[in-house]
Amino acid sequence: MSLLAAMPATTVTVHALAAAAGPSPLWYATRATGVVALLLLTLNVVLGVANTARYSAARLPRMVSAGLHRNVSLLAVGVVVVHILTSVLDPYAPIGFASAVIPFISPYRPFWLSLGTIAFDMLLALVLTSLLRPWLPYRLWRGVHWLGYACWPIALWHGLGTGTDSRLTLVLALDAGCVLIVAGAVWWRLRLARPGIGRRIGKVATAAVVLATIAFVAVGPLQHDWSRRAGTPAAASPAAAVRVQAAAANAPGPGLQWAAA
């Protein structure tokens, strides 16, 4: 325990928890649903662009791709809700229910977690306006629907920044594949747009986002001290500080009991 006391605060809690109980099934569920959600959102961006492009094939009539776009997005919301519930309920990381919808209030990796919160808020806006679409002004729905192109990279960075598995080769390969697919879909969408300033901005933004993502992975999650850098400086969060004091001060403190529960 004297060793623990010497270590930085949040790290102590997290490592003490991991040592005491090991990651629970909930934590594995959070990680798995996160990856599945990324795949579903990727598929959905492609389907959305295919609908705008009026793509149809013998095996994929318009009716089918439009229905898939709708149903895959509803499925994605379901998976993301499970992702959020399991991460909140799991004692491994201190994440509150409010951080599901309100960004920047979690003591655990505040910035990277909040990207997920923001992406979830966007997803909710996208799905709710689409469900209410017949009763909304068309332009309002369409304006909100452009958020989809922002939602996807924000969700991706959330996964890269706070994902427990983002350094695994398999997950990195999945991420790279998803980036390629979405970049291709966005390129397809931009080719449909009228030539002009908007299209140019779109192309530059797409290229910038892809390059920024690659650079971020290189200097961020792939570095050894990333989990410390991504986490909270303990002093910033009273909740973490309290738990850390408990964990560090005396051996089976409230923090550890809570972990074993």
Add this chain to the structure above:
Amino acid sequence: MNLRLRVDPIACTGHGLCADLAPELVQLDEWGYPILADDVPPALAVHARRAVRACPTLALKLGRAERGAGQAQNRRDHGPQRSHGSRRN
């Protein structure tokens, strides 16, 4: 009370989903724009609603058939535009 589909010819961009979803009620002309059936039989109302909801530009509306059914057979929407058509769904 009969139901009738109407299309806003300005908003319609000819995606053709309505004809996919309600082929009994909507046919496409050679440019891909809808030709609508006169009235919607009650048994097909659910399909008509589905087509209305699926329209990418919300150009298709389902409303009451207010005027007599005696319009031309290949009715290519002469119905009122948005203001009237959007009563329910």
